[in-house]
Amino acid sequence: MIQLEFEKAEKRFQGKTALRDLTLSLEGEKIVGLLGRNGAGKTTAMKLAAGFLKPTGGDVRAFGGPVFNSLLASANTIYLSEDTRFPYTLTLGGIIDELARAYPNFDRGLATRLMDYFTLPSFMKHASLSKGMRNTFNLIAGLTARCPLTLLDEPLNGMDAAVRKDLTSVLLKEFIEAPRLIVVSGHQLQGLEDLFEEVAIIDKGRLLIHEEADAFKERFKRISGKADAVGAATEGLRVLSRRQSLPGMEETVIEMEPGTALFAPSGAGLTVSSLSLNDAYIALTGGMEGGIDRVYADTARKVKP
Amino acid sequence: MSTLIQPARLSRKDAAVRQITRNLASRPGIVGSLLALQLAGMLFSISSSDDSSNAFGNLNIHIQNFNSDIIIVLTLAWAFLAPLYLTGRDSFESDMVFANDRLTRHFGNIGYLALIVLAGSLTAVLACLTVLLIPLLGSREVLLPEFGPWGLSGHALIMFTVLLSYALLAAGLGYLIGTLLGLSRLLVIGLFLLGLIFLGVLDDTGWHLLGRFAHFLFGNEQAALLLIKAAGASAILFAIAVISSNRQEAGA
Numbered sequence: 001m002i003q004l005e006f007e008k009a010e011k012r013f014q015g016k017t018a019l020r021d022l023t024l025s026l027e028g029e030k031i032v033g034l035l036g037r038n039g040a041g042k043t044t045a046m047k048l049a050a051g052f053l054k055p056t057g058g059d060v061r062a063f064g065g066p067v068f069n070s071l072l073a074s075a076n077t078i079y080l081s082e083d084t085r086f087p088y089t090l091t092l093g094g095i096i097d098e099l100a101r102a103y104p105n106f107d108r109g110l111a112t113r114l115m116d117y118f119t120l121p122s123f124m125k126h127a128s129l130s131k132g133m134r135n136t137f138n139l140i141a142g143l144t145a146r147c148p149l150t151l152l153d154e155p156l157n158g159m160d161a162a163v164r165k166d167l168t169s170v171l172l173k174e175f176i177e178a179p180r181l182i183v184v185s186g187h188q189l190q191g192l193e194d195l196f197e198e199v200a201i202i203d204k205g206r207l208l209i210h211e212e213a214d215a216f217k218e219r220f221k222r223i224s225g226k227a228d229a230v231g232a233a234t235e236g237l238r239v240l241s242r243r244q245s246l247p248g249m250e251e252t253v254i255e256m257e258p259g260t261a262l263f264a265p266s267g268a269g270l271t272v273s274s275l276s277l278n279d280a281y282i283a284l285t286g287g288m289e290g291g292i293d294r295v296y297a298d299t300a301r302k303v304k305p
Numbered sequence: 306m307s308t309l310i311q312p313a314r315l316s317r318k319d320a321a322v323r324q325i326t327r328n329l330a331s332r333p334g335i336v337g338s339l340l341a342l343q344l345a346g347m348l349f350s351i352s353s354s355d356d357s358s359n360a361f362g363n364l365n366i367h368i369q370n371f372n373s374d375i376i377i378v379l380t381l382a383w384a385f386l387a388p389l390y391l392t393g394r395d396s397f398e399s400d401m402v403f404a405n406d407r408l409t410r411h412f413g414n415i416g417y418l419a420l421i422v423l424a425g426s427l428t429a430v431l432a433c434l435t436v437l438l439i440p441l442l443g444s445r446e447v448l449l450p451e452f453g454p455w456g457l458s459g460h461a462l463i464m465f466t467v468l469l470s471y472a473l474l475a476a477g478l479g480y481l482i483g484t485l486l487g488l489s490r491l492l493v494i495g496l497f498l499l500g501l502i503f504l505g506v507l508d509d510t511g512w513h514l515l516g517r518f519a520h521f522l523f524g525n526e527q528a529a530l531l532l533i534k535a536a537g538a539s540a541i542l543f544a545i546a547v548i549s550s551n552r553q554e555a556g557a
Contacts, residue, residue, distance in 0.1 A: 002312070013557065029309065052401060052555040063312055069551065075315040075404040083556065085399045087331035098327055102403040104313045148310045180310050 002148045002181045003027040003062065004049055010057035011044050018044040020205045022058070026198070029179035031171070033189060033196035033213065035281045041205040042185040043081065046153045049183065050079030062149055073149075078103065080142040081153035082135050086126045092137060093122030105146035105178070114140045114170065118163065131158035139167055143174040154186040164191050171195060193277035203285045213277060220280040221262055224251040225270040233270055240283040244297075253283040317409050324405060324413020325420070328391070331399075335387045339425050342383050343432045346376035350436045373433035377468060380429040384422055384475040391418065392483030392546070401555040411547045418476050426469040430461055466528040470535035474522075477539030484546040488553060 004026045011019040019041040026032050036042045047053045048060045051067040051074055060067050067073040086095045092115065100106045115122060118136050120129075129137060139155045156164050168191045175182060175195070184192060196213040209216065220240070223230055227250040230242075238255045245251045253275065256262060262272060275283065328335075354371045390396065391414050400410050434457075452460040485493045507514045522538060525531045 047556050051406075053557060054552060054554055069406050069408075071315055071317065071320060071404070071406040071409060072312070074401075074406055075320075076312045078402075080402075084402055085395060086402060087327070087399045088395075089333060090331045094330065098330065098403060101323055101326065102405075104315075105310055146310055148312050176307060178308050178310050 001028055004149060004181060004183070005061045006045070006048070006058070007061065008058035009045075009048055009055045009060050011041075011048060011053060012056045017205055019048070019202075022202075022205075022207050024200055024207055024210055026181060026183065026200075029175075029181060030197040031175055031182045031184065031195045033193065033199045033277070034183055034185035034202065035187065035189070035199055035277075036185075036202035037187060037285050040202045040285070042202055043153055044205075045202060046079060046081070046151050046183065046185050049149070050077055050151055052079065075103070076147050077149040077151065078142050078145045078147040079151040079153065080138040080155070082131060082138065082157055084138055088125065088127050091123050091125055092120055095126060095141065096122070099141055099145055103145040103147060107144045107146060111140055111144040114144065118166070132160065132163065135159060136163060136167065139170070143170060146174075146178045146180065148180050150180055150182045152182065152184045154188070155184060156186065156188060156192065168192055168195070190276070190278055196277065199277065199281070201281050201284065208284065215258065217275065217277050217280055219256050219258060220253060220275040220283060221256065222251060222253050222273045222275055222279075223270055224273075225249065225268060229268040229270055233268065241286055253279075255284065315404055317412070320405055320409035321412035321416060323403070324400065324410055325417045327400075327403065328413065328417040332391070332396075335390065336421060336424075338387070339380070339383050339421070339428070342379040343376055343425075343428055346373070346379045347432050347436055349375050350433075351439060371436050371439070373436045376429055376432045376436070380425055380468065381471055381475050384425065384472040385479040387421070388414075388418055388476050388479035389483040389486070392480055392487055394487050397487055397553065398555050407551050407553060408547065411543075411550075415480070415543050415547075418480065419473075422472045422476050423469065426465055426472050429468055430465045433464065434461055463528045466532050470528075470532045473539040474535050474542075477542030481542045481546045484550045488550055 006022045006024040009019060009022040010017065022041075022045060024045075034042050034045065044053065048055055049062070049067065051060075051070060054068045063070070063072050063076055065072070067077070087098075090098065096108060096111050096115075099111075100108045112122070115137070118133075118140070120133060120137050120140075126134065126137065135155060135158055139152065142150055142152050142155070156167065159167065171182070171184075171192065172195055184196070186192075193213070198211065199213045199216050200210040201208040223233055224245060225233075227244070227248055230250040230252050234252050234254055239252055240255055241253045243251050254262075350371055350373045353375075354369050356370075357368045359366045359368075397410075405413075453463075455462070482493060485496065504515055522534050523531065525534070
């Protein structure tokens with residue numbers, strides 16, 4: 001069974017800490033979402049897992065040993081992001097040939113058919129593709145390489161809705177066809193979030209949460225209604241964000257303790273709804289209470305920053 | 306039907322051979338630039354030959370001097386520059402996308418360089434000979450220069466051995482400098498300055514290290530000895546490059 005372990009992993013770049021004290025264990029065949037805001041440390045964590053970067057402290061292990069500079073880990077791991085640089089003289093067909101040579105489980109037939117489906121001509125150069133097409137190709141390459149550890153960094157960036165939908169299906173079908181540990185990082189993962197079995201959330205270089213995706217989602221509720229009713233209902237609860245939706249109306253996101261249920265008082269006109277995974281992690285890692293509305297309100301009231 | 310993926314094992318030898326093949330497929334510019342430079346060298350040699358004629362009664366001697374040194378110089382420059390491209394940050398990062406570790410990447414690159422330097426030296430010698438033999442295409446009788454006891458083929462063999470020796474050294478030096486540049490440009494400048502100071506201090510004390518090393522390397526009577534020493538020296542340069550960059554990070 002594939003296991004990827006971060007043991008107190010730390011990474012500093014020229015004195016700036018990108019990742020600190022990350023202890024995270026991912027094991028088994030599943031799709032894991034690695035979520036976080038820009039600059040949270042997701043890409044650093046992915047590059048450490050791929051063996052591209054050497055941890056400044058701690059350890060990152062897979063396939064029975066440290067991944068940095070390990071041929072075994074490299075032969076069984078593929079990491080693709082929009083910054084991935086393939087040899088620029090190679091055409092897409094040439095890259096597919098090289099990937100097939102490098103990775104023993106690579107499904108060249110499927111890769112070719114998917115390229116045809118997504119209208120990626122094999123004679124084109126990787127560098128000449130648009131951002132969306134480049135990411136589409138990278139995702140196809142990453143999935144059809146069928147590595148036991150597949151790391152996809154921001155795979156859906158720049159894609160239109162139709163392509164996102166199709167590629168989400170490809171990801172699911174590929175996982176069913178060849179189960180493996182797929183780690184998908186990003187902050188624009190709408191559509192993919194239903195595929196996640198687990199989520200790990202990184203914020204400011206630290207691991208905030210690692211748990212099953214459904215259990216994580218269930219902890220967050222959005223309560224909306226009249227401001228005083230919402231205030232009364234959420235008293236004593238952990239409020240993550242509060243914003244005025246309309247004059248006199250409020251919308252609040254709360255985080256509940258695991259295993260607890262929320263009972264909204266009847267007749268108070270409150271609406272309680274669940275959050276999508278995306279909204280839940282945004283609420284969890286959000287900035288100041290009140291969000292962007294608060295910034296405008298404070299500016300209007302001339303409150304000193 | 307689902308198929309659970311099992312981790313694959315890859316030997317260092319296979320990974321290095323794949324790196325060589327990948328270099329051949331994805332870096333055609335390296336071989337292309339060699340051919341272009343040697344062709345340019347040939348054209349320059351032919352066009353810059355100087356003629357002189359002497360007439361003695363019925364005898365008319367036409368001396369045409371072809372200097373093919375430019376082909377050799379361009380080939381050596383290429384042998385130094387090609388590894389700089391091969392060891393650049395872009396090349397390193399694109400190599401790391403494929404199944405590789407730092408060591409197998411270096412082995413593959415060094416194997417590839419050895420192959421193309423060998424081929425480049427051979428084509429350079431052939432280019433020089435072609436330039437030399439061009440006058441034979443005319444209908445007039447040609448008196449070729451003295452080529453030594455083994456004739457033209459012996460001359461060509463010695464030329465090839467000497468050129469290969471220098472090209473291996475140039476490639477080793479280029480590979481080391483390129484690798485160090487990939488790690489840090491400041492490091493290269495610092496090492497260069499330190500090296501100059503060190504050599505200067507040694508020169509002042511009467512211990513001419515560079516001169517002694519050059520004499521050891523190049524002061525040979527036999528071409529084969531030069532090749533052995535040059536291959537050894539370039540192996541040391543490659544080894545320093547491999548050791549110094551075994552912790553290089555991709556995408557840092």
